[in-house]
Amino acid sequence: MHQPQDQENLAHQPWYHGHLSRQKAEVLLVHDGDFLVRDSGSRGGGHPVISCRWRGSVLHFEVFRITLRPRPGRPAALFQLEEEQFPSMPALVRSYMAGQRPLSQATGAVASRPVGRQGPLRRSFSEDTLGDSPAQTEPLRARKWSSSEPANLECTGHPRQDHPGPGASARSASTLPRTGSDPMLLKTPAALGIMADSLRASDGQLHAKAPSKPPRAPSLALPDAPYCELVPRIPNAKKQAPGQRCPEPEPRWWEAEEEEEEQDGSFVRPQAEVSFCVSANPSCLLGPRNRPLExxxxxxxxxxxxxxxxxxxxxxxxxxxxxxxxxxxxxxxxxxxxxxxxxxxxxxxxxxxxxxxxxxxxxxxxxxxxxxxxxxxxxxxxxxxxxxxxxxxxxxxxxxxxxxxxxxxxxxxxxxxxxxxxxxxxxxxxxxxxxxxxxxxxxxxxxxxxxxxxxxxxxxxxxxxxxxxxxxxxxxxxxxxxxxxxxxxxxxxxxxxxxxxxxxxxxxxxxxxxxxxxxxxxxxxxxxxxxxxxxxxxxxxxxxxxxxxxxxxxxxxxxxxxxxxxxxxxxxx
The missing domain is CATH 1.10.840.10 (Ras guanine-nucleotide exchange factors catalytic domain)
Structure with a gap:
């Protein structure tokens, strides 16, 4: 079912505050469950962050954005916190808010009460980089360019006649359609922690040579900013093409299934007492000789x-x-x-x-x-x-x-x-x-x-x-x-x-x-x-x-x- 434009457009969401500092976000969040979505300013912008108050503290969760090769009927990017991926930021927020699911398993924080913004929305990552609304990409297809070379981009084409109204999200001019077999190249800011390896751009300049086809399961890079611990996982790609399989991490000893030993039919008498109390490793919390109740x-x-x-x-x-x-x-x-x-x-x-x-x-x-x-x-x-x-x-x-x-x-x-x-x-x-x-x-x-x-x-x-x-x-x-x-x-x-x-x-x-x-x-x-x-x-x-x-x-x-x-x-x- 096709979602209305206002429902999928991030700029039309009352809980989206655009570029907002951590300090100002913490002032707006008063009660447990209060949350808002803002731009990350500490990492150069371009990062959606969910700020939520939980158990008396304000926690900040950076949302990972996975860029996909544009194809008809498929979103340009996926948005992910830990496991599940969503085609847009509004879809992610609706799912976590309606299901009362924790934003991360480590903290258990639940975003249940959106905090609306006050005043007009400033230009932000939703206009330049996210492009999570399907309605935003359609008007660009009517624009024709005679060449994909950067030297011809400034003098070719006709200006658009339809101007976005106040409050509407405008697409950045750096996102341009290409002629030829490749549908479109999206500008991906270098500050994003998650990118498709083969989609590269530099200050709005397009390479003369079309990039190679990106993998369907792009690698994830964890951010080094002081945000709450999130554990992004790529779901098992059942539709991967041969030769593009993402290696599965080896299970830990507490996850692995025990292998049944081959029974030779002979009885072996137990040899010694067995202890499972591990105490040989040096302590990270106590010194070698500690006093009681330090x-x-x-x-x-x-x-x-x-x-x-x-x-x-x-x-x-x-x-x-x-x-x-x-x-x-x-x-x-x-x-x-x-x-x-x-x-x-x-x-x-x-x-x-x-x-x-x-x-x-x-x-x-x-x-x-x-x-x-x-x-x-x-x-x-x-x-x-x-x-x-x-x-x-x-x-x-x-x-x-x-x-x-x-x-x-x-x-x-x-x-x-x-x-x-x-x-x-x-x-x-x-x-x-x-x-x-x-x-x-x-x-x-x-x-x-x-x-x-x-x-x-x-x-x-x-x-x-x-x-x-x-x-x-x-x-x-x-x-x-x-x-x-x-x-x-x-x-x-x-x-x-x-x-x-x-x-x-x-x-x-x-x-x-x-x-x-x-x-x-x-x-x-x-x-x-x-x-x-x-x-x-x-x-x-x-x-x-x-x-x-x-x-x-x-x-x-x-x-x-x-x-x-x-x-x-x-x-x-």
């Missing part, structure tokens, strides 16, 4: 978590949990050593004792770190309430049906339900007053789900869940689960836990495929990825020397630290 490191971590959307944080946690439990990234040598294909199966076997201890250590240290994120806020009451809100939002992203990381979900919920955090009455009251939606989600949805998981009755279907909750079964197998309640009820919970562990071991390949699908295309932040490793959390909480102390001694000592912090924030009475 203030500079805590401030760095706070800024790191504020930088990322809860969805991105949840994916980082899923990646590290899958590695720590041996679900993804298991080498052939490790599989031969443990006698099974994944850590989920090893957890249920007698020689999985070391891995079970690592899983318990990770679960308990992450819960302590989550509680510290709240109890370590010594500033205003609203700061602690915001920390509670951040943990609730992270738990919502980790739940089944979302990221589906149940060990991470259980660790976050254990931090929120810890006695030292649960007793902060004024903080929880402030959460209900300032962030009512998060408080209701915690009480009505997250707490019942956590209770069901601990009783072995929660959801565990692969697909809905990428990584199942194994802590109850691990505690039971290690003799750390204390029976509670009437005998019949405790026996029922025991049988459900054992049956759940059996299902987890049986469905381990399905969980591996579900986790790989969740992480497909994910590009982790190296610092945030390190912050979720077990070894980093241990050294953060107890220091480089204290992290080597016995597990039960370390946990009891830090519980006392949390009690002291809780009492200082809200003393009894």
């Amino acid at each position: 203030p500079d490191v805590l401030r760095t971590l706070r800024g790191l978590f504020l930088k990322h959307h809860p969805r991105s944080t949840a994916l980082h946690l899923l990646l590290q949990d899958c590695q720590a439990t041996g679900l993804l990234g298991v080498t052939r040598a490790q599989r031969r050593a443990m006698g099974v294909a994944s850590g989920l199966e090893l957890l249920t076997l007698p020689h999985g004792h070391h891995l079970r201890l690592e899983v318990l250590e990770r679960y308990e240290t992450l819960a302590l770190a989550g509680a510290l994120a709240v109890l370590g806020c010594t500033g205003p009451l609203e700061e602690r309430a915001a920390a509670l809100k951040g943990l609730v939002e992270l738990a919502l992203e980790l739940r089944p049906g979302a990221v589906g990381n149940l060990p991470g979900f259980a660790a976050v919920m254990s931090a929120l339900l810890m006695p030292q955090v649960a007793r902060l009455e004024r903080t929880w009251r402030q959460l209900r007053r300032s962030h009512t939606e998060s408080a209701l989600a915690f009480e009505q949805e997250l707490k019942p789900l956590m209770r069901a998981l601990e009783e072995g009755a929660g959801p565990c279907e692969p697909g809905e869940v990428a990584l199942p909750h194994v802590a109850p079964a691990v505690r039971l197998l290690e003799g750390e689960e204390e029976p509670a309640g009437p005998l019949e009820e405790s026996c029922g919970r025991l049988l459900r836990t054992l049956q759940g562990a059996r299902r987890v071991a049986r469905d381990a390949p399905r969980y591996r495929r579900a986790a790989a699908r969740r992480l497909r295309g994910f590009q982790p932040d190296p610092l945030l990825r390190e912050a979720f490793t077990t070894s980093f959390v241990q050294r953060l909480l107890w220091g480089s020397r204290g992290a080597r102390a016995p597990r039960r001694e370390r946990l009891d000592k830090f519980q006392g630290v949390l009690r002291a912090l809780s009492q200082r924030l809200e003393p009894d009475g």
Whole structure:
């Protein structure tokens, strides 16, 4: 269906502000979801930029423009943020605004409320370079030139009789039709970060020799300007001509499908305990010998978590949990050593004792770190309430049906339900007053789900869940689960836990495929990825020397630290 001209003409869009500086754009964006489209002035102009306010900050997303060889029925360029490409800027904005989709997966920013411009529109990239309106190219076809040589361009042809009205977008004179087999050459400014390799021009001069045919999947060049991180990807070109195939990047270890080893029919007894806790790499956040709870490191971590959307944080946690439990990234040598294909199966076997201890250590240290994120806020009451809100939002992203990381979900919920955090009455009251939606989600949805998981009755279907909750079964197998309640009820919970562990071991390949699908295309932040490793959390909480102390001694000592912090924030009475 043909779109009306006003709907596809960028200059007619109320949210397009033309040449506007970053500072002026940030003043216009007041509420979360406010957005506008402007020209980039820091990179020489010619770049469409979406400025959007999200979570109290103004983010700037540069839109990538891919120039195509003009052909009838095909746009002159495609516009792209991360994956999907659109034939015009208005089409891109309508799609993201109507579908309430995040402009980037890393930030989760949603452009929902356009901010209209005030005053007339200045001449900008929409008039000179974009050419995204089909109606703009039609009048140029009636113009005839006797030659394509630059020397004859100034004295040949007749002036146009139809002049654009006020506010209408005028096509630049540098875009001229050619005679011969090539339909048209478009002037492409050198400042654009994305260009077709074979379309070249210099100050409006046309080459005497027609350029070679450009590839259909042009290469993308990432900008070096301080804009938000975008991950442009070229869709798989199914209609590419032979010899023009774009090389596909190799999948990362968490995306690749595991190859099934050939079975020779012989049984090999497991040789040694297998550990998936990686601690050999030097830390980028901690020094070689650090003290417990270093203030500079805590401030760095706070800024790191504020930088990322809860969805991105949840994916980082899923990646590290899958590695720590041996679900993804298991080498052939490790599989031969443990006698099974994944850590989920090893957890249920007698020689999985070391891995079970690592899983318990990770679960308990992450819960302590989550509680510290709240109890370590010594500033205003609203700061602690915001920390509670951040943990609730992270738990919502980790739940089944979302990221589906149940060990991470259980660790976050254990931090929120810890006695030292649960007793902060004024903080929880402030959460209900300032962030009512998060408080209701915690009480009505997250707490019942956590209770069901601990009783072995929660959801565990692969697909809905990428990584199942194994802590109850691990505690039971290690003799750390204390029976509670009437005998019949405790026996029922025991049988459900054992049956759940059996299902987890049986469905381990399905969980591996579900986790790989969740992480497909994910590009982790190296610092945030390190912050979720077990070894980093241990050294953060107890220091480089204290992290080597016995597990039960370390946990009891830090519980006392949390009690002291809780009492200082809200003393009894």
